Amino acid sequence: xxxxxxxxxxxxxxxxxxxxxxxxxxxxxxxxxxxxxxxxxxxxxxxxxxxxxxxxx
Numbered sequence: 812x813x814x815x816x817x818x819x820x821x822x823x824x825x826x827x828x829x830x831x832x833x834x835x836x837x838x839x840x841x842x843x844x845x846x847x848x849x850x851x852x853x854x855x856x857x858x859x860x861x862x863x864x865x866x867x868x
Contacts, residue, residue: 812842813844813845815846816845818850819850826854827850830856831856831860831863832864834861834864844866845867846867848868
């Protein structure tokens with residue numbers, strides 16, 4: 812399954828719906844995860860953390 816994660820816009824809420832740790836689990840289960848660049852900035856998760864977990868950005 813392909814899972815796409817987008818960053819929050821406009822509401823002032825900077826959370827993201829998935830952590831790099833959760834991405835790693837999904838990738839290990841065979842899913843393809845795509846995370847919008849900068850989506851994790853609000854929780855201190857850089858694009859590199861998502862990429863290291865196996866996501867595409």
